[in-house]
Amino acid sequence: MKKSDSAALWEFREAATSTFAHKATLASLMVAGVFSIGRLADWWFREEHVASLPLFLLLTFIFWWGMARMLIVWVSYLRISKPRWQAPQNGLRVAIFTTSSPGEPLSMFEKTLEACARISYPHTTYLLDDTQDLRFREAAERHGAVWLELVGLPGAKAGKINAALQRTTEDFVLVLDPDHIPFPNFLDEVLGYFRDPQVGYVQVAQAYYNQYRSFTARAAAEQTYGFYGPTQMGMHGLNCAVAIGANCTFRRAALESIGGHGIGLAEDLITAIRIHAAQWKSIYSPIVVSRGLVPEDLGSFCKQQLKWARGVQEVLFAEVPRLWPKLSFWQRVSYLTVGTYYLSGLTTALFLLIPYLYFWFGWLPANMDFFGFLDHWVPVGLVSLSIYVFVQRWLCHPEVERGLHWRGTFLKFACWPVFFMGFVLSIWDGEIPYIPTAKRAVKQFTPFVRPLLVHQVLFVVTVACVVVRRFYYTPEARLELTSANTWGMVLFAALAFFMTLGGLFAAYQSLKTKAEDPWASVDLSRITGWLQPAGKRKSAA
DSSP states (O other): OOGGGGGGSSSOEEOOOOHHHHHHHHHHHHHHHHHHHHHHHHHHGGGGBBBSSHHHHHHHHHHHHHHHHHHHHHHHHHHOOOOOOOOOOOOOEEEEEEEEOOOOOOHHHHHHHHHHHHSSSSOEEEEOSSSSOHHHHHHHHHOEEEEEEOOOOHHHHHHHHHHHHHHOOOOOEEEEEEEOEEEEEEEHGGGGGGSTTTTEEEEEOOOBOGGGOHHHHHHHHHHHHHHIIIHHHHHHHHHHHOOOOEEEEEEEHHHHHTSSSSTTTTHHHOOOOOOOTTEEEEEOOOOOOOOOOOOOSSSHHHHHHHHHHHHHIIIIIIIIHHHEEEEEEEEHHHHHHHHHHHHHHHHHHHHHHHHHHHHOOOOSSBBBOOHHHHHHHHHHHHHHHHHHHHHHGOOOOOHHHHHHOOOOOOHHHHHHHHHHHHHHHHTTTOOOOOOOOOOOOOOOOOOOGGHHHHHHHHHHHHHHHHHHHHTTTOOHHHHHHHHHHHHHHHHHHHHHHHHHHHHHHHHHHHOOOOOOOOOGGGOOGOOOOSSSSSSGOOOOO
16 A cells, blocks of 8 residues: 555444355355365375374374364354344444553654544543653543543553542543544444344454555554454354454443453453353444554554463453353354464464474374375465455455455564563463553564574575585485475475565664654544445344
């Protein structure tokens, strides 16, 4: 996306509805996918493929873990649903909470508070402030918001929310991150769902307006497109859509029923699972009614991901077992799937290790012909790609978000050390301070790139040693016996080497990205709100 296209971001957007024809096509693709996976499994699990049982089991775990997660996502797509829009009742008492922390730019709050004042449904905006900077109080009062000084409270953002709940009385609370600029129709879009007294919270999509700023920003945004489109829509159809920290409107009674907002590095996920366990319903509406910021430099992105990796796995190890009996089947599947997302750090580390075990020690996990593997894997890959492209009809802003999202894939792979660190900290109960994500690009070399550099050097040195050894020190007879295995492992390792280049490029570009205030160029008068009268809004099956 180019900066010149950014004007289109400030229009109300919503995902398409689903039809029977769409679901039938999707089901047909999934049948083909299951058949191709079965064919691959029949080939994979052959006795003659086992070279070393422990290593074969390790390789099998890595590979089929990813396959299992893919199948779960496919199944959820069959339940893609969009809630029927309802007009909100008049006279609801609504609060908007946004929090400020020391070091965050005042000018960003000026923009957000002004945008909150433009929201059409009557409400009260509260600035939950612990900056000890009187300019924030003045900004709040200038834009008609109530300033609450909440200094030194435990629990970071969630602690301030709980303290504010005790000092306010509104029945509904929208939690809005300060970098998100809301559209005037935000509350009109979500409050109607609370006509159902069992609805505990309504989550809408998170979308961004600074993704054009850098490779990291675009890659970070790409990682969210599918989640806020077809993935959350499928979870909504199964009553297991999760709350995502910002842009979520809560019923006060639901929060009070669980003792207040959850506290932790993944406070949003803690709150969501507790509300579901308390038998409240969740609503996910795939609409864009605000735009926020993604990290623009690799270091800031990695810090954000480390915080989330530690927090999400805390939910997996602590909240999921405790609340398991109170969750529905699909809620259990959902929270297990979300909670294990960052375990990809562990599986990727094991994936990277396998070829080097062969190069260094001669340990071979499997006797598989590389071209035989391709023959059985390519059909799976083609069907998976077809499904990935097909479900993009349910993206919230397909004109901007549609694509192969290769940047996001490269960046996710490059973050495996961060995910792995989060896993280790979860196992050892290591502490990570709650630090708000940087709102401006930070021009510096990030230490998070060091494992990637080590991996690059390791690959080059190892392959050089392999080539020298084979050309000068390996007998001809052994060359023939080990040729397929050796060069197959070189290709295996080269794939990871190639994928790591994306992270190195992001780190290099982060050294050149200029720190700017993206919100400074946002003209609130150009936010159009509805593209069509709300009364003509279509609803999904």
